[in-house]
Amino acid sequence: MEGTTGEKINPxxxxxxxxxxxxxxxxANAGTHCGSCSGVCCxxxxxxxxxxxxxxxDLREWLISQNRWNEDLLLSLKTCVxxxxxxxxxxxxxxSLRRTYTxxxxxxxxxxxxxxxxxxxxxCLAFNPRIPDQTEGGNCCSDQKQLEIRxxxxxxxxxxxxxxxxxxxxxxxxxxxPIILLDLEKSSRLDP
Numbered sequence: 346m347e348g349t350t351g352e353k354i355n356p357x358x359x360x361x362x363x364x365x366x367x368x369x370x371x372x373a374n375a376g377t378h379c380g381s382c383s384g385v386c387c388x389x390x391x392x393x394x395x396x397x398x399x400x401x402x403d404l405r406e407w408l409i410s411q412n413r414w415n416e417d418l419l420l421s422l423k424t425c426v427x428x429x430x431x432x433x434x435x436x437x438x439x440x441s442l443r444r445t446y447t448x449x450x451x452x453x454x455x456x457x458x459x460x461x462x463x464x465x466x467x468x469c470l471a472f473n474p475r476i477p478d479q480t481e482g483g484n485c486c487s488d489q490k491q492l493e494i495r496x497x498x499x500x501x502x503x504x505x506x507x508x509x510x511x512x513x514x515x516x517x518x519x520x521x522x523p524i525i526l527l528d529l530e531k532s533s534r535l536d537p
Contacts, residue, residue: 358403359463361499365470366462368491376477379457385482386472387451387458389429393443395519396466398509398529399502404522405529407464418449419530422523425449431521449523466522467492 372378385391396404408414426432429446450459458465471488479485496502506518513532515525 355501355505356499358407361399361403361495361502362463362465362467362470364495364498365467365491368488369462369470369473372473377474378477379474379479382457382474382479383481384451384453384457386485388447389445391445391482392448393445394448394466394468394522395443396468396522396525397502397506397519398513398515398525399506400466401522401525401529402509403464404460404466405526407461419527421449422527425523426521426527431524444521446521446523467495471495 369378373380405414408418425446425448429444431444431446433444435442435444448458451457452459458469460469462470468487471492472485473488474483474485476484509515510518513529515528515532517525519525520528
């Protein structure tokens with residue numbers, strides 16, 4: 346994959362998410378899925394999703410291909426940052442605490458997310474119910490083992506993330522989704 350600013354990311358977004366999607370499908374085939382849930386995990390009640398530069402480039406490129414990367418989306422991202430104060434640090438100086446926020450791509454109700462599974466953040470794909478019939482969250486969690494396996498299967502991604510951090514002047518390894526997307530936009534406007 347090559348982003349609009351020329352960065353190369355391999356393998357493709359679909360390949361890097363394949364195993365997470367398969368695990369999600371296996372759970373769904375066994376009757377354990379998010380289909381009847383209100384999506385509370387995507388709201389400020391539970392969501393503190395942070396993504397890497399590689400995930401952000403995947404998402405930005407997909408949004409561009411869907412004609413969704415526009416001033417309305419940028420305003421929505423900025424509103425999310427302001428409303429949930431995502432640009433302000435929480436912590437005691439020794440550690441930083443993650444802020445919760447309602448994802449700007451959240452669709453109220455069981456439709457859930459407006460992002461394709463092929464471009465959704467890894468953490469979102471790995472966050473699933475553990476028992477059937479969840480309607481308001483509850484017995485849901487992130488499959489850390491599946492995320493570790495995914496990371497091990499793509500060892501060059503760490504180098505790609507570092508490269509993207511440098512060329513886009515990102516001061517972090519991960520950030521809340523609206524923050525990193527806005528920083529990519531700012532960086533792309535500065536590039537000649």
